[in-house]
Amino acid sequence: MALFSVAILAKVFYIQNVQGSYWRSIADSLHTRYVALDADRGTIYSEEGRMLSSSIPYFDIRIDFAADGLRDKQGKVFRENLDSLALCLSQLFNDRSKEEYKTLLREGYKSKDRYFLLKRDIPFNQYQTLRTLPMFRLGKNKGGMIAETKSKRINPFKLLANRTIGLARENSQSVGLERTYDEYLKGVTGKRLMRRIAGGTYVPVQGYDIEPENGRDIVTTIDVNMQDIVETALMNMMVQNECDHGTCILMEVKTGKIKAMANLGRQPDGSYWENMNYALQVGEPGSVFKLATVISVLEDKYATMNTMVDMEGGKWRVGRRTVFDSEPHPGPQNVTIKHAFELSSNVGMAKLAVQFYGKKPNSFVNHLKRLKLDTITGIDLVGEGRPIIKNTSARTWSNTTLPWMAFGYEVLVSPLQTAMLYNAVANNGKMMKPYLVNSIMEYGQVVKQFEPTVVMDSICSQTTLRQVQAMLAGVVTNGTAKKLQNQYYTFAGKTGTALVANGSRGYADKIYQASFAGYFPANDPQYTCVVVIKNKPHALRFYGASVAGPVFREVADKLYALAVEKQAPMQANVKLDTMLAMKTGKAAEWNEILHTLQLPAAALPAANAWVSAKVTNQKVNFQQVTQQRGAVPDVTGMGLKDALYLLENAGLRVVVKGAGKVKTQSLAGGTKIGNEQTIVIELS
Template sequence: MSIRTNILLRVYLAFGLILLFAVAVVVQMYRLQYVQGNKWKAMASKLSTKYENVEATRGNIYSVDGSLLATSVPEYELHMDMFAGGIAEDKIFYSKVDSLASKLSALYPERSERDYSRMLRDARKDSSRYQLIRRKVTFQELKEIRRFPIFKLGKYKGGLIVLAQNKRILPFRSLAARTIGYKNENVKNAVGLEGAYAGYINGENGKRLMQRIAGGVYVPVNNDEDEVTAKDGADIISTINVNFQDVAQKALKKQLDSIQADFGTVVLMEVATGEIRAIANFTRTKEGDYEERFNYAIGAEAEPGSTFKLATYMTLLDQHKIDTSSKVDIEHGIYNMVNPHNGKVFLHIKDAEDGGSVISAKHAFEESSNVAAVKFVYSHYKDNPREFTDALYRYHLNERNGLQIPGEGQPLIKNPSSKSWNKLQSVAQMAYGYELKLSPLQMLTFYNSVANNGKMISPIFVREIRSMGNTVEHFQAKVINPKVCSDEALAKVKGLLEGVVLEGTGKLVIKNKLYSVAGKTGTAQIANGSSGYGEKNAHQASFCGYFPADHPKYSMIVVISNPKVGSHLAAHVAGPVFRKIADRVYASDLDINHSAPLHLVGNTTMPKVKQGNLAALKQVYSKLGLKPLYAAANTGIDTSSGIPFEENKYKAGTVPTVTGMGLSDALYLLGNAGYKVGVKGSGVVTAQSVTGGSTIPKGSKITIELQ
């Protein structure tokens, strides 16, 4: 073979290989473009864009009087696209960047104008499309920032990228904090109303399209079509009364500070509805202060002690075992129960004081005699203890109340079939509140049934759920037991409870001249595990009752554990807290604090007016010659001189009261105060979602209803 032929063969071979490679490339390109095109397009889109959740605004939690207990306020994170459409040219950007830096420095003076200018210029040089400007920006600050140079060019031209976030705040801070609860993704067990009603409060998250840019950073795509708007959560209307809650917390904490107890709890409930008006729980910290760390009212089941004697005497009276006049020898407050088979003492019972010898059942209850309770129960039920325990089960004391918030303790009421039942002493111990367990709220529920004429209802914490101002669900207390005992027995136990305060252990501390109270003290030793009751000599003091006794409106329980200073007796430990709260509630509730009735006098046809422009209102009244038409009976006040007017003033930083106003005046006041306003209906403002005088962050939304 000649050299020329050899060279040609090599050229043809090389050309053929190149041609073959080119054909393979074309085939593969066709395959990628048309055969597998959809697959790779989807993958590319997935790698360069993604949808990110937009957190919904969580619903508010309100008190029963309309005050905000928990709300979400908007908080923003600001970024900047340094090459947005309006500043793509260097001339435009550099002519305004110093002005922008000056405005940012004036609003956030922790950085100088020079620092801001340098930051923005460096970001421009680095071709940043997502430069961080500021975190934790408020709504009012954002409104101002949108008017800054460059940013005022608009959403797309000015380069301002706003990421909205929600910050949960409690306007009243620690007030009912544990009952309100909190949202924590890392905590499995729901806490308070925030946890129990998360399905309503959380709303539905939206979606926002994010695109990856250089450096692996994702920035939002400014395309409204690619966004799914978040759906705001529903509002919770709780049963808590802010004023009563404040009184309860202060009274409890002051007492805990003075006696250095381990913890304390108080619950105030409305008798007829079962609505919880106040609930406070304080735990002593290592530093000696008190904080809300655990909801003892619903979750701390313990031996209640003498407050349980209400169930004991109710059973004895309802089954006609005794009457209030029945006699019992309390043996000067010391009684030893002896085993008839071996003559050994198996139970030693002692009263707090020497109460004498033979007394009536009424007097024994009033003085909280343990000896009397044991003797009555043991003499009638020792041969058939199930008759006694079955009655307790009929009261449903062995069952949870089924509360609206999680964490309710499991009550323990033994019966002869229980593994820990002691044939000799269990029924005797139960007579005065031992060898059984109840939470404070479960005990209060039982006492409330007496105040409620025998109707036992489950306590509730939430009255209503509202979405967009409309009621989604309304709650009422469920009936646990329509009639706990006969009317005859009910009347007798009411008399016993009133006697405790009038003549018994609560006389010196709780009795007062303004209103009547019915209730029972309870001082229980706290067991120290297997070591028994004597080692620590610690006590739990409680008072449970209702007021006014003649027409009950509220029931309340106070429980304080292990006081270390002063007396450990319930009347001196829990009694003062009960009295202080009851006094304040009675003084502020017009339904039970009977004031002088209002009488109409003179012409009662008034012209309809809207609050607002006071000067105009005065002029109209003056021209019409109208005089006051309403006066309190027997006040002795001459009302013929004219109508008293009150300026519509509000404290800066608080919500103005706009009820009674027209729409324009209401919008003017609320807008000037810095709030967003939602309007429903027309006419006169009849309701506002946030009570006047409340303190909430500016930028929050307030809904007003007009009729």
């Protein structure tokens, strides 16, 4: 028995001291666990610093009913605050009566629940109010309130560029910039040690948190005002014509920055929402693709824009198929390539392709590849569709493939690729990569800067470039977009109307895709804009010039007024407008005005003086206004602020009539001030 007792004691000693740490860790693992603490996700900003997507805090509120303060003195704090707390909770949340809250709180107190759930997902303003309520205002140890913070992602502008900015979703794949830059935005997740208590509930263990690192911020190229203009213009046409879906892309010519990208799709209830990024989806582009055809022909020097081509009355037989022009072209049929392009003749473009590339179609295909139409643009968005440019080795190649490719069929490209090509023409041949993010910021400091990227220094020779620029301008002045032109500025572009197949029904439903791709102003391009809209079946309006063209025109009109027409910089040799509103006032303020506006002055007045100003010999001249003590100040010519300052400091009661600067005063300047005198000043 003695030996057996010694053996037991030895084993106890061994387990406790030698294996103790191991068994304690096993025990702890059964009762504790780490949970992730999400970092605050970074904010996405517009180029001018407006918030496009951000995280706002929400709170789960729990109560520790075993807190020392609530149990002390037989629960004195709880009993004294129960009634008023229940009333306040009922008024704050408006979901239960006072009596129901009292019952709920009593049950939690009776169970000594250390992690009692009171309310989920309350916003920050309610959380602030909650902290001031009876009992909760005493703090965690005395009042028992536990607040668990979590965040929700919001887009303050809602529809505006919603699909481009994207969505950060917890249980499914994120999209847009939220997905592309998730690595920067999400930050580093922290940890919190949780201990299991009675009832299987876990509560935080104080002092064992590993704080998360907040995500970085993204500054985009998007301009909110421009995005609003683009979104509104596209929405107006979508609603008017009951279109199925559409996209509008606005690109800065010199840099490739995407300033706006709108994507609208029709919902089951007839409304429109940014449900998909149609700018990245590939499809048959239609007549806007004819730009690539004429670049190929002109660059190979097979023809010039003045070479003649026969439009054949808008119908031309190729093998067993017939090429049709989408619009009738009355008048002469033997026209220049330039005019055939302006009239958007499918026959004209098909004949050029067959005539010059019929025996070597891959030469034409190689031109399309050189224009980067067979590769994605590489924009910083996940999900860009892969284009298809067929060659003669393709299984679907036939003797009609080449002529149909010439006017935008049997090829698949995205609206964004079209924008990149047209932008290169606007940018004197230099092709820029489209991009959406300017920089990545951390605590207000730039940690990564993105610069414009040149894809190709020149897409063609300058001779070819000048000709295609003239042809695009001719579409607006003398072609299918003639009705869109205006007297204030010029723009250049190309209309497109493509018949779209509808699944197994083929082309029977007469669904047309309307397009317009162009840039403005034509003489000094600042922005490229591409509009692609898929119409409903059998739509009354379906041509590119009547559906997509007006969207382009509305965007161009508003942007030309806001941004493109730049004012000439102020010269050092300033000619002053003698109609300037010159007010009498404080010399110190006048000195600041002179410095800020760089206005020439004969001499600077003393800072503490009051002066009147006038323009003589193209310079501002000042004359000091004398103010006698005990006399009514002369405030004629002053603004209301300065006049009130002087008159009230002189002890006068002031009655003001009108607006502007002081025209007359009821008491003349220099009049002796009596007791409690009132002065009336009239402004104009």
